[in-house]
Amino acid sequence: MSWSITYPRVLPERRPPGHEPRAPRWTLVLDAPTSLLTADYLAVQLPRRDDPAEEEFLALARASADGPESTELLVATGPEGTVELIHLAYFTDPTAHERWLHDAPLPTWFDRLDAATATVGAWHEVLQVHPDRFETIYSDPRWTFGFGRCAGTEREPMTTNGYFGAARDRFPASAIDPLEAVGKQVRRTDVDSHGRRLRVESSHDTAVIRSGQFWEPAEGEQLVDYEHNLQSKLLTGMDHLREHPSDTGTLSLRILTSLDPASLAPRRETSVLGYFHSLGELEEWAASHHTHLAIYEHAIEAKRHWGDARSVVTWHEVVVLPRSARFEYVNCVPTTGLLPFAPTLLTVS
Amino acid sequence: MSWSITYPRVLPERRPPGHEPRAPRWTLVLDAPTSLLTADYLAVQLPRRDDPAEEEFLALARASADGPESTELLVATGPEGTVELIHLAYFTDPTAHERWLHDAPLPTWFDRLDAATATVGAWHEVLQVHPDRFETIYSDPRWTFGFGRCAGTEREPMTTNGYFGAARDRFPASAIDPLEAVGKQVRRTDVDSHGRRLRVESSHDTAVIRSGQFWEPAEGEQLVDYEHNLQSKLLTGMDHLREHPSDTGTLSLRILTSLDPASLAPRRETSVLGYFHSLGELEEWAASHHTHLAIYEHAIEAKRHWGDARSVVTWHEVVVLPRSARFEYVNCVPTTGLLPFAPTLLTVS
Structure with a gap:
């Protein structure tokens, strides 16, 4: 049994009449009704890997396992030469999330961190939406990613894919909003974030994508194809977005490498966490820019070529946020996360 | 045709088996699906009525009529001897609300007000929820109140009333959350709010009630009964909540008098805007405290006594907020709104 929310459609769907997708795709469904989905990103921003604060952060993360329905450990090259180590926790139960914020060692450490004396930076970005502002796509249902690692979720085949506007059509709210x-x-140049604890309120309908790549099972030709072809196309696309933030609506872009939580070794799994001013701007890039078309066509062609033997998996999950001030930065560099494009900057006291 | 959201029930309802309400009641339904409901309270806090800023505020309000689906003008006795003049705007379309915030004279005046030089206070409290976190009750369907004044809403008879826990059962989300x-x-004593622009982030699941009284059509015995009996019971109840904030979970309580927008004369219409730490604490007071039982029994008895000729109408609308930082105070006195119980205080820069 699965539960999903649908609205009687008021706005037209984007699906062309009679559309048949070129490649099969899957989407996430929930077994039980849910009113708020939460992805909680909490990170330490280090001057370098192996900074002594890394071990402290990892110990806090290990001690905070009770509560989240799924956790991941990620690393990213941060702004201004920093390294970001990120704890990502997923919740389908918002009360469990609040209890975790209130009680668990990692978030309570973050809340108590003194920005004036902190020797590293730290940030906390909480994405929380009604399921009507959430959509997913997976190229292969045999693996679980993101929210799909929470118990009580399944991947279902769908046909709302393979045309521009399909991502929008997958948001239940898009039928009426x-x-x-x-x-x-507007890019801020006045952000004095060192030694301070700052909050950012996002503007209404900020779109946040986590777009994933998983090639752990890839061998031989497929491994070469991923590492030499698809990965570089992906990085070219990301470079374009980062270099043209205002044209593309890009507010923040991080390339995350998944780590094995025990050994801390990088896995053959990456994801891009991107904040966009609006879903429309993200769609515009996806529909029209050659850097995205190159990625898109490569993925479709690879699936057609290898079929079920395709061992590189791509997926994404997107949320469209109502206004939210759940983005907090402690002693971070000024270009961290949403700070440079903060519509409203708030000093926490 | 009407639209509402329901979830397959996971948590038990509170309705006793076979319950039949003692008095008929109505609730709001929407004609069309909606994903976010917005009540936007924007106020000026004056040292006294007839302060020169009052006329400026009223002119801004009159110039901001384009956008909201319903507006009201309200006055309240503010904290520390101030007077609050409040513009209340309702929206069932969140994009229309964002456009109004961006373009209309009143909210843009508020956003540009310089806290350091302002001669009056001003505040802006925005309540925005998915309809699954919204419930209403009306003692009479012949008049419209609150969200019920938006086009595309109707009052429907219901039987989810007349037992403790009925308000909770009316929240669609209560079936699963x-x-x-x-x-x-925790009461803060460190709020230095004069000359500053501060934001408050409410804690998760803050409950906000607007509970209304309307006796414009009342004459003779019913008018006397309202003004001499029910009104004093109501005020006794409100005094109890204000005097015992921590015991009752009361964060803020304002008694609002509706004004005729043209003449500014007070109407025979009041409402109480109350913020509570949780729905459970509001329910606890309603179910067990003699000050609420006195109000409740009086209303039930009056309806039984006068039947359809009952000319005093009571109603309420309640929202349960997810975490929200949409509460902003400019040069206000420190006991305004959510400031004294702010879980997080944010300085806007």
Whole structure:
């Protein structure tokens, strides 16, 4: 049995009449009704790997395993030469999330960290939405990723894919809401974030994508194809977004490498965490820019070529946030996360 | 045709088996599906009525009529001898709300107000929820109140009333979520709010009630009964909540008098805007405290006595908020709104 929310459609869907996808895709469904989904990203921003704060952070993360329905450990090259070690926790139960924030060692350490004396940076970005503002796609149902690692979730085959506008159509809310940002994106140059604890309020309908790549089972030709072809196309696309933030609506982009939580060895699994001013701007890039078309066509062609033997898996999950101030930065560099494009900057006291 | 959201029930309902309400009641339904409901309270806090800032505020309010689906003008006795003049705007379209915030004279005046030089206080409290965190009750369907003044809403008879726990049962989300606050309510004594622009982030599952009284059509015996009996019972109840904030979970309580928007004359219409740490604490007071039982029994008895000729109408609308930082105070006195019980205080820069 599965539960999903649908609205009687008021706005037209984007699916072309009679559309048949070129490649099979799957999407996440929940076994039980849920009113709020939460992805909780909590990170330490280090001057370098192996900074003494890394071990402290890892110990806090290990001691905070009770509560989240799924956790991951990720590493990213941070801004201004920093390294970010990220604890990602998923919850389908918002009360369990609040209890974890209130009681667990990692979030309580973050809340008590003194920004004035901290020797490293730290940040906490909480994405929480009603399921009507959430959509997913997976190229292969045999593996679990992101929210799909929570118990009580399944991957179902779908046909709402393979056309531009399909991601929008997969948001239940898109049937009744244009998911449209109001106002412009302005880059701040006045962010004095060192030694301070700052909050950012995102603007209404900020879109956040976690787009994943998994090639652990890949061998031989497929491994070469991923590492030499698809990965470089992906990085070219990401470079374009980072270099043209205002044109593309990009607010923040991080390339995350999944770590084995025991050995801390990097896995053959990456994901891009991107914040966009609006879903429309993310769609515009996906529909029209050659850097995305290169990624998209490569993925479709690879699936057609290798079929079920395809051993590189791509997927994403996207949320469209209502206004939220759940982005907090302690002693971070000024270009961290949403700080450079903060519509509203808030000093926590 | 009407639309509502329901979830397959996971948590038990509170309705006793075979329950039949003693008095008929109505609840709000929406004609069309909606993903976010918004009540936008924007106020000026004056040292006294007829302060020169009052006229400026009223002119801004009159110039901001385009956008909201319903507006009201309200006055309240504010804290520390102030007077609060409040513009209340309702929206069932969140994009229309964002456009209004971005373009309309009143909210843009508020956003640009310089806290350091302002001669009056001002505040802005925005309540925005998915309809699954919203419930209403009306003693009479012949009048419209609150969200019920938006086009595309209707009052429907119901039987989810007349027992303790009925309000909770009316929240669609209560079928799957205990709507439970985590953590304690702590009174701050360190709020230095004069000359500053501060934001408050509410804690998860803060409950906000607007509970209304309307006796414009009341004459003779019913008018006397309202003004001499029910009103004093109501005020006794409100005094109890204000005097015992921590015991009752009361974060803020304002008694609002509705004004005729043209003449500014007070109407025979009041409402109480109350913020509570949790729905459970509001329920506890309603179920067990003699000050609420006196109000409740009086209303039931009056309806039984006068039947359809009953000319005093009572109603309420309640929302349970996920965490939200949409509470902003400019140069207000420190006991305004959520400031004294702010879990997190944020300085806007």
